[in-house]
Amino acid sequence: MGLLAVVVVIFAGIGLGSCAVKLAPEFDQAIFDGLSKANEEAMKLFASAGSGPFSKRAKAYDDVIGELNAVQVQVSARGAPPPPSVLVEIAGVLGDKKAGQKLAAIAKPPTSADIDNLIRIMNAAKADDKLGLLARNLDFYKPAFSLQMAQALAYEKILQR
Amino acid sequence: MAALSNPGELFGQMVQAASNAIGKDITTLEGFARDQVIGIAQLTVTLELKIANGEFAGQPDRQQTALDILRSLIDNFVNTVLAMSIVLAEKAWNAVVDVAWNALDKAAGFALPRPSF
Numbered sequence: 001m002g003l004l005a006v007v008v009v010i011f012a013g014i015g016l017g018s019c020a021v022k023l024a025p026e027f028d029q030a031i032f033d034g035l036s037k038a039n040e041e042a043m044k045l046f047a048s049a050g051s052g053p054f055s056k057r058a059k060a061y062d063d064v065i066g067e068l069n070a071v072q073v074q075v076s077a078r079g080a081p082p083p084p085s086v087l088v089e090i091a092g093v094l095g096d097k098k099a100g101q102k103l104a105a106i107a108k109p110p111t112s113a114d115i116d117n118l119i120r121i122m123n124a125a126k127a128d129d130k131l132g133l134l135a136r137n138l139d140f141y142k143p144a145f146s147l148q149m150a151q152a153l154a155y156e157k158i159l160q161r
Numbered sequence: 162m163a164a165l166s167n168p169g170e171l172f173g174q175m176v177q178a179a180s181n182a183i184g185k186d187i188t189t190l191e192g193f194a195r196d197q198v199i200g201i202a203q204l205t206v207t208l209e210l211k212i213a214n215g216e217f218a219g220q221p222d223r224q225q226t227a228l229d230i231l232r233s234l235i236d237n238f239v240n241t242v243l244a245m246s247i248v249l250a251e252k253a254w255n256a257v258v259d260v261a262w263n264a265l266d267k268a269a270g271f272a273l274p275r276p277s278f
Binding site: 022023024107108109110113114116117120121124127128136137139140143144146147148150151152154155158159161 | 186189190193196197200201203204207208211216223226227229230231233234236237238240241244245247248249250251252254
């Protein structure tokens with residue numbers, strides 16, 4: 001409760017002293033659903049990794065990657081709110097002329113980078129599958145994909161406010 | 162003139178409002194972070210074993226891709242925790258401003274415009 005009290009005092013001061021700002025993007029159901037669908041397809045694909053030749057799964061890889069690319073476009077179109085003007089002003093007073101850019105980079109929503117890594121994982125799994133190496137590396141690709149997807153979904157979920 | 166708020170009571174209301182707004186999310190964030198750290202540690206050991214067992218011998222590109230995946234996973238985890246904390250800050254801010262403006266409304270005798278988020 002002590003830490004929470006400190007947070008309250010800080011935000012009460014900022015909130016009363018200036019205009020409040022929006023700090024994160026709006027929740028977008030289509031982005032959340034797109035990620036969920038890609039996750040489902042990827043898990044089915046990983047489950048079938050040991051059976052049959054690569055050619056039977058090639059399209060499934062492309063489908064997952066295509067779905068992730070489509071969500072990436074939606075994430076880009078959503079954009080992000082600018083950093084709080086009060087923080088930019090404070091940093092500017094302290095002498096940092098690039099405060100706006102730096103704060104924007106810090107406050108950048110992580111979903112886009114999450115999707116980049118999900119696509120990287122799928123491409124690597126696809127390449128290994130083509131070489132007949134996937135079955136023994138599934139213990140890396142599958143948890144890597146799951147952990148990365150959990151990050152993306154956890155962030156998108158918390159935007160539902 | 163309307164009675165002024167008691168600073169202690171107002172503070173208590175603000176703490177309670179912020180707690181109501183983000184208390185559950187903090188628990189979720191803690192669980193998420195714990196699961197991620199455990200998962201990333203296990204994945205690191207898996208990759209360590211693969212490198213030690215020669216899985217990538219003579220294939221430096223494949224090894225580099227695996228390292229890039231792990232590195233991005235860790236970077237993105239840190240950024241996700243930061244970004245989720247920013248959302249919690251926004252929610253706490255919103256809740257505290259709401260309590261403050263409710264008190265100000267009473268003093269003004271009418272609804273003052275809320276700060277826009």
